[in-house]
Amino acid sequence: MADNTPVSLRDSAPDNEPGPAERGGSQIILLVVTAVVFMLVGVFLAVLFDNDNDSLSDEELRNTVAEVVGTQVAALDAPLAAQDGSIDQASLQAMIDSAVGTQVATLIPTSTPIPPTPTRIPLDTSADDDAFLGPEDAPVVIVEFSDFQCGYCGRWYDETLPQILEKYPDEVKFVYRDFPIFGEDSARAAMASECAADQDRFWEMHNRIFELQTSGELALDQDSLVSMAGDLDMDAGEFEQCLASEKYLDEVLIDFQAADMYGFRGTPGFIINGVVYTFGAQPFEIFDSIIQNELANPS
Numbered sequence: 001m002a003d004n005t006p007v008s009l010r011d012s013a014p015d016n017e018p019g020p021a022e023r024g025g026s027q028i029i030l031l032v033v034t035a036v037v038f039m040l041v042g043v044f045l046a047v048l049f050d051n052d053n054d055s056l057s058d059e060e061l062r063n064t065v066a067e068v069v070g071t072q073v074a075a076l077d078a079p080l081a082a083q084d085g086s087i088d089q090a091s092l093q094a095m096i097d098s099a100v101g102t103q104v105a106t107l108i109p110t111s112t113p114i115p116p117t118p119t120r121i122p123l124d125t126s127a128d129d130d131a132f133l134g135p136e137d138a139p140v141v142i143v144e145f146s147d148f149q150c151g152y153c154g155r156w157y158d159e160t161l162p163q164i165l166e167k168y169p170d171e172v173k174f175v176y177r178d179f180p181i182f183g184e185d186s187a188r189a190a191m192a193s194e195c196a197a198d199q200d201r202f203w204e205m206h207n208r209i210f211e212l213q214t215s216g217e218l219a220l221d222q223d224s225l226v227s228m229a230g231d232l233d234m235d236a237g238e239f240e241q242c243l244a245s246e247k248y249l250d251e252v253l254i255d256f257q258a259a260d261m262y263g264f265r266g267t268p269g270f271i272i273n274g275v276v277y278t279f280g281a282q283p284f285e286i287f288d289s290i291i292q293n294e295l296a297n298p299s
Contacts, residue, residue: 131197132174134169140168140273141172141272142271143271148180148186148218154214158214171291180256188220191248195229196239198238198242201232204232208231272290277290
């Protein structure tokens with residue numbers, strides 16, 4: 001099963017963030033393919049574990065999931081397709097394997113703190129220039145890679161993040177970055193938050209989307225997001241133009257590529273003071289332990 005220890009990049013931490021991705025439908029299609037894989041894997045694994053099938057071997061689990069997911073993804077017109085229209089099975093299997101590892105780790109959360117690794121990503125690299133809460137020079141920097149449609153992300157926003165910000169108002173800087181793995185609506189929501197930032201309303205939009213998600217009332221089509229902007233006292237016309245033009249698609253894709261480069265295969269993913277944690281939406285107690293360790297052992 002998945003290894004929930006934080007990733008050590010040893011001495012090969014990236015020198016630079018990924019460059020802007022080329023615009024175009026293929027990028028959105030890739031997000032859609034990724035979304036289908038993650039959603040199908042998540043649903044299938046949930047059913048397996050609900051039926052006490054957690055005794056399956058790692059190989060049996062991956063083969064079973066691959067059989068179920070592969071038939072669904074094969075129907076998509078995706079950049080994974082070969083010239084004859086078939087799916088590159090090696091690429092698909094790699095995506096499924098990554099999704100299985102992350103989803104299993106989320107379904108069976110760890111109950112013990114995860115020790116940090118010695119080699120860290122530079123903070124200015126992991127945080128980029130994305131929106132943040134808390135002091136800019138806080139001793140602990142938590143970077144979340146998230147998707148506005150991810151239920152685990154919504155739960156972490158609703159239950160864990162408020163406790164972190166309340167207990168550590170001066171010690172923690174929280175940075176939000178986009179990892180829209182659930183397709184076009186997720187990419188549109190990510191761009192909407194960036195458009196809201198143009199009017200100094202990033203966190204208002206961020207919070208509103210997650211509030212609607214956790215209440216089961218979320219809609220992320222163009223009209224709904226424009227209406228949301230109006231409700232948040234933004235200039236709806238300016239916001240609509242920004243969103244329709246896909247002004248921030250490159251910015252969103254840069255975050256997506258960074259998350260992929262750091263090894264995340266699901267949401268949410270975290271980098272805490274430069275250490276990559278792949279354990280998903282853990283409860284406050286896990287983050288509290290890591291924060292306490294970082295404060296006691298400053299790098």
